[in-house]
Amino acid sequence: MTLATAPRYxxxxxxxxxxxxxxxGANMSGLIASxxxxxxFQTVTLIDKDPLVDDASARPGTPQANHIHVMKRAGQVVLEDLFPGNGDDLTDAGALTVDLARGVKIYTQGDFFAHGPSPIQKYSASRPLFEQTTRRRVAKLDRVTI
Ligand SMILES: Cc1cc2nc3c(=O)[nH]c(=O)nc-3n(C[C@H](O)[C@H](O)[C@H](O)COP(=O)(O)OP(=O)(O)OC[C@H]3O[C@@H](n4cnc5c(N)ncnc54)[C@H](O)[C@@H]3O)c2cc1C
Structure with a gap:
């Protein structure tokens, strides 16, 4: 099964x-679950121990968020299904599109990965930016309370 043949939501x-x-947990998985x-369900309540302000800075509940993140293809597809235009939201907010096959050097276990023949386009951003973009969409859903 590939993304092209996988059943969609x-x-x-x-x-x-x-x-x-x-x-x-109003992290990425909690936002998507909501x-x-x-x-x-008739109503959904999404709670987090952190106060959730509308900015893209790291918060105590997700200390790993300061690392740069990429969003893999399956995640892009799912988010686009659930929130049409999500990719545009991300790029408008400053996310970069990177070619993981040729535009990035990945070093592991003493050597660099070889560059691949075809592009693997991914969004790259801070995790708080991914989260903020998704949280704004969830906040607009009528019967969801964050
Ligand atoms: C260096 C690094 C690089 C990474 N790179 C990538 C990447 O490129 N792409 C990628 O997809 N992932 C990446 N990850 C993984 C990603 O950052 C997260 O670790 C992953 O999404 C884990 O999510 P989670 O749902 O388990 O928990 P988290 O996202 O950590 O969220 C937990 C949530 O629960 C809340 N919470 C905790 N306790 C309570 C409580 N008692 N009551 C209410 N709320 C609570 C927290 O505030 C938080 O919002 C990377 C991680 C690291 C460390």
Missing amino acids: DPDEIEERRGHAVVV RVLIDR
Whole structure:
């Protein structure tokens, strides 16, 4: 199975919407879970121990966030399905598109990876920027409370 053949998210498969879901952790996985759950539950509450301000700086709950991050292809596809235009949001906010096959030198175990023949385009940004972009989309969902 490849991304081209993998079944995509289809909200129409969900027949009934009721109840209240609570998601603990407003990190990337919590934000994405909230977006999916709102198709199945009447309301969703997303909580985090950190105060969530609308900026793209690291916070105590995600200390790893200061490292540069890339978003892999499957993540891009899922986010684009759930939040159409997510890629444009990212580039508008300052994320870079990098070619991981040829535009980056990856050093591990004493040597560099060889460059690949075809481009592997990925978004590169700080993790707080990825999170902020997704959080802004989730905040616009009517029945989700962050
Ligand atoms: C050096 C480095 C590079 C990385 N590079 C990449 C990369 O390029 N691409 C990539 O996709 N990933 C990368 N990762 C992984 C990524 O940063 C995260 O580690 C990964 O997303 C883990 O997510 P998580 O859902 O487990 O937890 P986290 O994202 O750490 O989130 C946990 C959340 O739960 C909240 N929380 C914790 N306790 C409570 C509580 N009691 N009540 C309420 N909320 C609570 C926190 O505040 C936080 O929001 C990298 C990690 C490192 C360290």
